[in-house]
Amino acid sequence: MPHTSSCSPVEMLQGVIGAIRTLAPYQRFRIRAATISPEAMRVFAALRAREAALRAVPAEALEDLVRRTLRREALLAWKGRVEAARPELLLEREEIERKVKSLAELDREMRALNKRLLAGDIDRDQLGTQAAWEEITRLRGPRMKRLREILDQGADLGLMRMRPVWLMNPDVASRVLPLKAGLFNLVIYDEASQMPVEHAVPTLFRAQRVVISGDEKQMPPTSFFASRIDGDEDDELDGDMLDDAATEAERTAHEETWNRREVKDCPDLLQLGRGTLPATTLEIHYRSKYRELIGYSNAAFYSGALSVPAQHPEVEIRRVCPIEVIRADGIYEGQTNATEAQCVVDVLAKIWSAAPEARPSIGVVTFNRKQADLVEDAIQRRALEDPAFMRAYQQERDRTQGGEDMGFFVKNVENVQGDERDVIVFSTTFGRDKHGGFRRNFGVLGQTGGERRLNVAVTRAREKVILVTSMPINDVSDWLASGRGPNKPRDYLQAYLDYASKMSIGELGVARGTAVRLGTQSASREVRHETDGFAASVERFLKDHGYRPAASLAGDAFSLDFAIEDPTTGLFGIGIECDAPRHLFLDRARAREIWRPAVMSRAVPAVHRVSSHAWYHRPQDERRRLHAAVQAALGKERK
Known part of the structure; x- marks a missing residue:
């Protein structure tokens, strides 16, 4: 309150009364000011220039506004220091694309030179x-x-x-x-x-x-x-x-x-x-066409560390059903299950009814040797009775692909390591006896190291697993009911049977929950875009234009921030990256800009990268680029 000699006592008193409400905050400020650093006081001094604007803010909103203002200015200052230290962050998109193109050309040239060197590095003398x-x-x-x-x-x-x-x-x-x-x-x-x-x-x-x-x-x-x-x-x-x-x-x-x-x-x-010896872990999994085929083993045995290029909408996973369970519920007798053997033959007959060029390569895996022999006998009987089945059996048995043996086989679980086929048909063999009893005796799968044999078996399929089973899942172990961690081979067996059953009926989230219980990774790896303002802004923009972006998985070298389904194919038509992907495998430019896009293109035909710098500094241009990329990938206009 200004004090002049022209003020009457009444005016001075009125001024004091008017300022009474600010006395307590002022005293608190005096106490806190004694502990505030000179740098912080300079910040408050800088706010003095905005006094008129701040006074226009309602008192109840003032504190929040000041906090957000200070945070924004601090982040902008931090951003400026980072950009000064790393000027490559300010490179324009066109320059980055030129550098990536140059790197790809040099990489191809290096590979060609290596080939010529290896071919010509022979001293004939x-x-x-x-x-x-x-x-x-x-x-x-x-x-x-x-x-x-x-x-x-x-x-x-x-x-x-x-x-x-x-x-x-x-x-x-x-x-x-x-x-x-x-x-x-x-x-x-x-x-x-x-x-x-x-x-x-x-x-x-x-x-x-x-x-x-x-x-x-x-x-x-x-x-x-x-x-x-x-x-x-x-x-x-x-x-x-x-x-x-x-x-x-x-x-x-x-x-x-x-x-x-x-x-x-x-x-x-x-x-x-x-x-x-020093060890290096290889954590890229290429074999499986669908993540769900490797999802169980990734969680149970590899702590969720495998990176998998495959990307599919959940609707597509439910449609193709990469893991199918067929309940045979046959009688287990004499270490064999005749009902399952016949069911396996029926599955083969159905698949082999297609034209040769449309048939997938197939292998049958049983849970013991006697069941493998029984399946072989059942196939031979069917072949003698059905000429078409015989022709298909002979063709598939001698099948090659790219000079590699891809012939049909029937093997027990101990002999299948190193093999892979498009489709693996399992006969889990064990089940209730003729009196209704069920013994927890699973041969090599129940012995020490049985979980390793299971891991081998369930990762042999490239496209599909068909599980023919008679095993009462809830009786295989007490793991599902107990809530404890797995500590016996049969725990892993029960978990896989449950995982496969849930996948088969389309309960994908429940199946993934079963797998997560087995490992040490976080219970959820979904991207949390609510904590990322940039990604959240991109998501809002896509939704505002009529698209339904699906969040990918975090922590994977092939994960995308968002993917958008192409309604004409039912597959992902385009993936969206909010800035360059961040993963240990992608520290080097060659891995990030050449190797990863080449691998990703097999699963998602187009990937568009949104620049956070351009998103905020040239918002209209960057949003226009994103919209155009999505339109081009999906081949149709949206609002």
């Missing part, structure tokens, strides 16, 4: 003469060489330089390759979880470096016929530790003995490698 090669490669006559002799003598003629890559199993390698340390610069082991360490030793000896590839969540080596190998080290170690008085020679001998025992007791090469 270091190869033997034609006469020398003819001498060792005779395939007939008394001077014919055995394969081992050809490889042994060919090494001196430059065979390894001319054919640097060899594909063979450990047994063949042991029998035909020269016994020479470090013969190969690199030896790669595939499916190492199935390779006993002793089988790998001969090729390890021939390697300078090794790469061990395998999945510890899949099947270990079959040990039914294996015997324990005893050695002197069992007696030498016997639980005793060396004392401080042990000599250096004794310590060396003790360490060597311990290493021999560790190698001997290791169940497979993959486990041995994991304990001693």
